[in-house]
Amino acid sequence: MTQTTTTRSTCPYCGVGCGVLIQTQAGRITGVQGDPDHPANLGRLCSKGSTLHLTAAEHVTRQTRLLQPLRRPQRGAEPVAVGWDAALDEAAQRLAALHQAHGPDAIGVYVSGQLLTEDYYVFNKLVKGLLGSNHIDTNSRLCMSSAVAGYKATLGADAPPCSYTDLALAQTVFITGSNMAWAHPILFRRLEDARRANPAQKWIVADPRRTETAAAAVEAGGLHLALRPGSDIALYHGLLHLLLWEGFANAAFIAEHTRGFDALKDRVRDFTPRRTAELTGLREEDLLTAARWFGGATPTLSLYCQGLNQSREGTAKNAALINLHLATGQIGLPGAGPFSLTGQPNAMGGREVGGLANLLSAHRDLANPEHRAEVARLWGVPEVPARPGLTAVEMFQAAADGQLKALWIACTNPAQSLPDQATVRRALERAEFVIVQEAFATTATAAYADLLLPATTWGEKDGTVTNSERRISRVRPALPAAGQARHDWAIAADLARRLARHIAPERVAMFDYPTPEAVWREHRESTRGRDLDITGLSYAMLEQNGPQQWPLREGQHQGTERLYEDGHFATPDGRARFADVPFLGLAEPVDADYPVSLLTGRLRDQWHGMSRTGTLARLFGHEGEPVVDLHPQTLSRLGLEEGALVRVVSRRGQLVLPARAQEGVAPDQAFIAMHWGQEVLGGATENGQALLGVNGLTTPAFCDRSKQPELKHCAVRLEPAALP
Numbered sequence: 001m002t003q004t005t006t007t008r009s010t011c012p013y014c015g016v017g018c019g020v021l022i023q024t025q026a027g028r029i030t031g032v033q034g035d036p037d038h039p040a041n042l043g044r045l046c047s048k049g050s051t052l053h054l055t056a057a058e059h060v061t062r063q064t065r066l067l068q069p070l071r072r073p074q075r076g077a078e079p080v081a082v083g084w085d086a087a088l089d090e091a092a093q094r095l096a097a098l099h100q101a102h103g104p105d106a107i108g109v110y111v112s113g114q115l116l117t118e119d120y121y122v123f124n125k126l127v128k129g130l131l132g133s134n135h136i137d138t139n140s141r142l143c144m145s146s147a148v149a150g151y152k153a154t155l156g157a158d159a160p161p162c163s164y165t166d167l168a169l170a171q172t173v174f175i176t177g178s179n180m181a182w183a184h185p186i187l188f189r190r191l192e193d194a195r196r197a198n199p200a201q202k203w204i205v206a207d208p209r210r211t212e213t214a215a216a217a218v219e220a221g222g223l224h225l226a227l228r229p230g231s232d233i234a235l236y237h238g239l240l241h242l243l244l245w246e247g248f249a250n251a252a253f254i255a256e257h258t259r260g261f262d263a264l265k266d267r268v269r270d271f272t273p274r275r276t277a278e279l280t281g282l283r284e285e286d287l288l289t290a291a292r293w294f295g296g297a298t299p300t301l302s303l304y305c306q307g308l309n310q311s312r313e314g315t316a317k318n319a320a321l322i323n324l325h326l327a328t329g330q331i332g333l334p335g336a337g338p339f340s341l342t343g344q345p346n347a348m349g350g351r352e353v354g355g356l357a358n359l360l361s362a363h364r365d366l367a368n369p370e371h372r373a374e375v376a377r378l379w380g381v382p383e384v385p386a387r388p389g390l391t392a393v394e395m396f397q398a399a400a401d402g403q404l405k406a407l408w409i410a411c412t413n414p415a416q417s418l419p420d421q422a423t424v425r426r427a428l429e430r431a432e433f434v435i436v437q438e439a440f441a442t443t444a445t446a447a448y449a450d451l452l453l454p455a456t457t458w459g460e461k462d463g464t465v466t467n468s469e470r471r472i473s474r475v476r477p478a479l480p481a482a483g484q485a486r487h488d489w490a491i492a493a494d495l496a497r498r499l500a501r502h503i504a505p506e507r508v509a510m511f512d513y514p515t516p517e518a519v520w521r522e523h524r525e526s527t528r529g530r531d532l533d534i535t536g537l538s539y540a541m542l543e544q545n546g547p548q549q550w551p552l553r554e555g556q557h558q559g560t561e562r563l564y565e566d567g568h569f570a571t572p573d574g575r576a577r578f579a580d581v582p583f584l585g586l587a588e589p590v591d592a593d594y595p596v597s598l599l600t601g602r603l604r605d606q607w608h609g610m611s612r613t614g615t616l617a618r619l620f621g622h623e624g625e626p627v628v629d630l631h632p633q634t635l636s637r638l639g640l641e642e643g644a645l646v647r648v649v650s651r652r653g654q655l656v657l658p659a660r661a662q663e664g665v666a667p668d669q670a671f672i673a674m675h676w677g678q679e680v681l682g683g684a685t686e687n688g689q690a691l692l693g694v695n696g697l698t699t700p701a702f703c704d705r706s707k708q709p710e711l712k713h714c715a716v717r718l719e720p721a722a723l724p
């Protein structure tokens with residue numbers, strides 16, 4: 001009988017960070033179960049997590065895995081196999097030549113929230129400590145950077161203060177800009193459990209669509225605030241106005257623990273219920289109920305995600321929501337606080353190592369000279385450059401304009417996921433050298449690669465990730481690497497050593513890491529004395545005591561469940577800051593030419609660009625094909641039946657999709673899931689224009705503080721379309 005081996009690891013999909021037990025037999029992953037001992041999921045898995053073993057098998061059998069380094073002799077040609085040494089030597093030579101000819105700013109590195117903390121750490125050090133620029137950014141820019149900026153602007157640090165245990169302790173749960181029933185399913189299951197145990201728990205869901213989360217709230221006697229797209233800040237200011245009017249302000253907390261309340265109070269004076277109702281499209285009585293629950297049925301927990309973050313005023317939206325918690329003192333208490341849900345499995349780990357264009361290791365700021373000097377000392381380099389790096393959208397715009405000459409893309413698919421795809425594809429064509437480091441050979445981005453470097457993926461990777469509640473979990477390999485694939489940190493370190501021989505031979509040894517744990521120990525040391533200090537943690541402790549929440553300082557024996565319990569915030573004077581932010585609205589409001597609001601979002605059973613979930617037929621049982629959801633009135637206005645083809649046209653592109661009638665989408669709105677890309681949609685329009693997925697339509701406008709693009713909304717017009 002074949003022996004079964006069980007390996008404890010973490011799900012690679014979303015930021016809930018569920019623990020999994022991987023079963024292997026004879027060198028194959030044969031099963032996966034929820035880890036009953038993991039504090040995030042307590043044994044449960046959602047539809048995506050519970051099919052990980054099947055997708056893992058499909059990757060290899062369908063040959064979607066990239067199993068050896070490939071080199072494209074010229075653009076447009078089929079790539080041919082090449083050895084690791086030849087691939088990395090060529091990469092080092094070409095990057096060094098561009099570095100010498102055009103300077104460090106000629107090279108951009110674009111990474112991913114799917115990378116492990118150890119991978120992220122090496123990439124960040126490579127760019128900021130070796131190349132001498134800050135042009136490294138991550139696809140987490142598309143998901144979390146507004147939450148980072150919002151926390152820092154108000155609480156002083158990028159530190160989500162809450163824990164999953166708060167779900168069961170809250171009396172009111174305000175879910176805003178999140179369809180967590182689909183996007184964070186296991187957390188939503190925990191919330192359902194909480195409400196079953198405490199039927200008095202109140203749910204408020206703010207979302208323009210009647211999502212599954214909103215419908216569940218209504219069913220449970222809660223509120224769905226179907227606000228106008230982009231009117232979130234008006235809603236939060238209006239709620240604050242009502243909280244003050246109804247006497248729910250916590251004057252003692254405001255006086256002792258905050259600054260800036262008077263200016264904000266002046267601003268929200270005008271957000272009367274009537275005006276807020278006009279701005280948001282909501283009923284005054286619903287606003288009043290929401291305010292009374294938020295301020296009166298406490299403790300109150302807010303859960304939020306991309307609806308706030310993916311916006312040109314994403315930072316302000318985050319901060320305006322946090323204002324409500326500061327004004328009522330609903331923070332630092334069991335069951336209370338503003339709790340940002342992370343999209344990707346390791347968006348948090350990337351933030352921790354500073355793997356973004358404006359951050360440095362351990363939550364340090366690039367703009368702070370002392371922080372730059374500290375990181376330079378840690379790495380043993382003379383300096384970390386002060387020039388701000390290019391963020392995700394900027395990086396591809398710079399490459400499209402010819403300023404960036406090389407792009408190194410790891411574990412992400414910008415040719416599908418970034419907004420304004422026409423510009424992104426121009427960037428990939430115009431860059432002189434494109435490296436794609438990937439587990440999957442079939443992404444849209446891989447088609448543009450001059451060099452394809454095969455990376456390990458879930459089931460093979462070894463390191464750590466951090467979930468939404470600051471909990472660090474181990475990711476362990478159940479199998480050896482497939483084919484010639486190597487770990488992302490090891491590829492980056494190897495290429496860094498070869499590159500250093502050309503541009504800075506004294507820095508070769510900076511990248512001598514024998515194991516991922518050696519990388520992690522260096523990261524751990526960088527956190528000493530910082531808000532996320534993990535100097536008391538080790539791989540051995542994770543092995544023995546299981547996943548832990550940061551901070552976990554030297555001498556501590558377990559992590560920290562909740563932050564700011566003493567009312568001391570991470571600002572220089574310990575006081576949180578109210579954010580006096582204006583309400584601006586959408587980057588691209590509807591008008592006479594483009595009168596419909598296009599909203600984008602996730603499906604229950606798919607993940608990102610489908611490179612993993614799209615290989616499994618079972619995961620198409622829930623939603624089998626791309627559609628545009630329209631209200632029945634919209635269909636009748638267009639003279640169409642359900643199933644008819646509709647052309648969705650924005651200022652940047654167009655898509656033709658079958659229409660589906662959905663009452664949960666307002667008559668002046670349309671909804672398209674974000675997962676389907678060119679490879680799924682295929683073909684071209686009647687004008688010969690490629691169908692680039694929903695991001696062929698979306699706007700590159702971004703938040704000026706967080707640089708996170710407004711992927712959630714753009715203005716479109718709808719037309720009946722003929723069959724091609």
Ligand code: SF4
Nearest residue numbers: 011013014018046049
């Ligand atoms: Fe994986 Fe997220 Fe589902 Fe948990 S909720 S099993 S982390 S996809």
